Amino acid sequence: MRALFLATLLLGSSALSSMALAADAKAGPDAVELAALYYYAGQKQQDRLEAETNRLRLKYPDFVVPADVYSPAARQVDESALWALYDKNDFTGIEAEIGRRRSENPEWTPSADFSGKLARRKQRVEMMAATARKDWMGVIEAGKAVDPARETEVDLVWMLLDAYAQTGAKDALSGAYRGLLFRQGDKRLPEEQILTTLQKSTRDFPAGDVREAMRLLATSPLLQAGLQPVELDLTRKDVADFNADATRQAPIAEGEVGTLRVAAERGERLEDLSLLGWYDLKLKAPENAERWFKAALAKRRDAENAKGLYLSLAAQNKQDEAYAVAEDYIDDLSADPEFLMNALSLRFSKPDQPDADVRTVTAYSNAILATSNADHAEILAWYAYNSRQYEAAKAWFEKSLDWESAPVRVKGLALSLLRLGARKDYAALEAEYCAIYPEIWAEIKVATPPRGRRSVAVEMPVASATSGGTGYLAHFKAKRFSACIKDISALEARGAISADAMLIKGWCHLELNRLAEARYAFETALGNSRTQAEAAYGAALTLLRGRLTDDAEAMIGLYPLTEKRDREVRAEIYWQRARSAFDHKQYQRVLDALNARASLVAEPADLSQLRGWAYYHLGNRGQAQAVFARLNMHLYDPAAARGLAVSTAPIR
The missing domain is CATH 1.25.40.10 (Tetratricopeptide repeat domain)
Structure with a gap:
């Protein structure tokens, strides 16, 4: 109750009873006059209380001071300020206001109504905040007093369901679902809440268990009709589980999958198109899969659907179309370098293929380095050799040999050294591998130079700037960072050096905590598309080491990692x-x-x-x-x- 003035101050229940008796007697003070008496008592203004009592006795000779005038229940205080803070969820302000009031009147406590609702509001706010930050243990702690079988605010139980699912608390999860779904009588949830709860359960339980629960709960035609979307969600789950399980080969009943196909044709959800694409691809129906993936990509660019379309086309031997997909989605697929590497290799592995463009060569090179794949390093090395790029060929053959030795790679390296006129290095290589791969050397000595039909430049791998165990890269690998920097600086003094060398220089300076020099080296290497991603990473770490937090965020905003x-x-x-x-x-x-x-x-x-x-x-x-x-x-x-x-x- 709100206070307008003295006469409208809050009164205890016993005070109201006293006013009613006085009114009935028609010979005593009315409610307004008694309100003043209670107010002075509540404020402990004894002089004014006595004066008011004397006044009332003069006016009403039979007047008797109510027995409860001094009781705490009669001295309630206006809680409007507390309710205003409650509406704002200002719990700190509420604690301060309660403390202030208790300092004035130590016997005062908030009403039971306010205290109960405050505790409830705190619980809700804590659970919502913990859910928002995905602090699932915090959700469980804040909701420990929630009883799923009796809770009327069902969204609190739904938060607990999410928390139990994320933390793997299976018993608590099952108990919470049972408490919600199988209430009886007037405690039974409204049908809309039953439907929502069942939809959530499709995430947490096998489809068979959910269908059994639906059978038990669908007691009305309205609820049965409402469960159709839940049934469709279960079909989606069945198809997704089939797609993800390599051991499952038997298809799902077509009657069940047919409902999903109808929904996908209506275009209700993009995910349905993708699910069916992978399902048909696994069933070796690539023509159908191609159609689903194309429909999905028409709605939104997506790397996974691009992979599906590529595989669908490749399975139909539509190699040129498949390659075109990989080329079109080259940036999207860079997050999966192994897939991208295999998809792009067609242009490099067969001489009858059209020449690759610069962007494709760079992407293929980066994917090889990211996966340390010796086979593809060899493919790129032969591509460089056959286009008379002997320095690049030598570097990529060395790289492939570093990862895995094979006679054809030694042969390629030897041929590259011969074309470069590096007789001393060729002799050292032959001495090293003559006994291991004796059959290749006679062939090498009579091989004719390539024609060099391809013209796109192949960039050198990072490790190609040195040969053997000497040079700046050897120093870097051995953690001789000062010597590494000295060698790179010597190269720099003789002319322009590669972006790879600047990248290594940046890492050396960072290891030595020379932040300004490291930042300069990394930012120089940003100019090369092949070293850009590595340089951005190094630059971001350097900026963070120097506590330049905003600059680091700007760096990764400009150059995604x-x-x-x-x-x-x-x-x-x-x-x-x-x-x-x-x-x-x-x-x-x-x-x-x-x-x-x-x-x-x-x-x-x-x-x-x-x-x-x-x-x-x-x-x-x-x-x-x-x-x-x-x-x-x-x-x-x-x-x-x-x-x-x-x-x-x-x-x-």
Whole structure:
């Protein structure tokens, strides 16, 4: 109840009873006059209370002071300020207001209605916040008082379902589903909530189990009709499981798959097209698979569907069309270098194929280096040799031999050395391999030079800038970083050096913690498309070492990294931001940065401690306590124990 003035102040239930009796007697004070009496008592204004009592006795000779006028229940306080803070989820403000009121009146406590609703609101906010940051153990901790069999706010149980599923708590997950779905009588969920819960269950249980639950629950025609989308979700799950299981060969019943085909034809979901593409491809029906993948790619560019289309075309021996797909999606497929390498190799392995373009040669080279594949390094080496690019051929044959020895690779290297006139190196190679591969040398000595029909330049691999065990690369491999830099600087003094050498120079400077020099070397290597990705990674690490967090983020924004490296760099960026925000007492920014980092990688104990202290300084003692308690459950740590003690200590 709200206070407008003295007469409308909150009254206890017994005070209301006194007013009713006085009114009935028609010889006593009315509600307004009694309200003043209760107000003075609540404010402990004894003089005014006595004066008001005397006034009432003069007016009403039979007046008796109500027995409960001094009771705490009669001295309730307007809670409108607390409710306003409640509406804003300002729990820190509520604690402060409660503390202020208790300092004025130690006997005062919030109403049972407010206290109950406040506890409930805190629980909801904590569960939602933990869900948003994917802190699944935090969701479970915040929702430990939720009873799935009785909870009326069903979305709280749904959050718990997600948390149990993510943490592998199978027993708790099954129990929560049973509590929701199999309630009886007036506790039974509305049909819409039953449908939503069943749809979630398709993620967590085998299709047969979900179908059995549907059979038991579908007691009305309306619910049976509503379960059709759930049945379709189960078909999607069946098809996805079939596609992912290499041991399964027997097709799913066509009647079941047919419903998914109808849905896919209607274009309701892009994922349906992809599912059916991979399903038909596995059943060796590439013509059908081609149609599904083309339909999916017409809706959105996607690397996985591009792979499916490539494989569908290749299975039909449509090699040129398949290669065109790989070429069109070359950037999208670079995240899977092994697939891209195999898809592009057609242009390099057969002499009757059209010449590859520069972009394709670079992509193929990078994929080979990323996978350390000796066979494809050999293919590229012969491609370079047959186009009279003998330096590149020599480098790629050396690279293929480093990864795996074979007579044809020694032969290619020997031929490259002969064409370069490197007689001394040729003699050393023959002495090394003559006894191992004796059959190749007579053939080498009578081989005629290639015609050199192809014209696109093949770039050198990183390791090709040196030969044998000498040179800057040998120093780098042996961790002689100063000697490596000295050799590269000597090459630089004689003229322009390769981007590969600048890249190695950057890594050497970074190992020696010479950040300015490392940054310059990496940024120089950014200019070459082949070394660009590696240089961007090195530059980002250098900037982070120098605490130039924003510059590092800008670097990977301009030059995208592989998924693994991007995750590594961004995790460090968010860590640095969290640490800086904590030092500047910007605790909400600490949580924002830690939440962003936690979406990329697991959170170690030291960062969880930082999270706990951020909650504590923001006044969220319950969340701070939960963090420190979880840390102490797994491993005793004095710092975490101190955090737990502080966050659970009574507020003074």
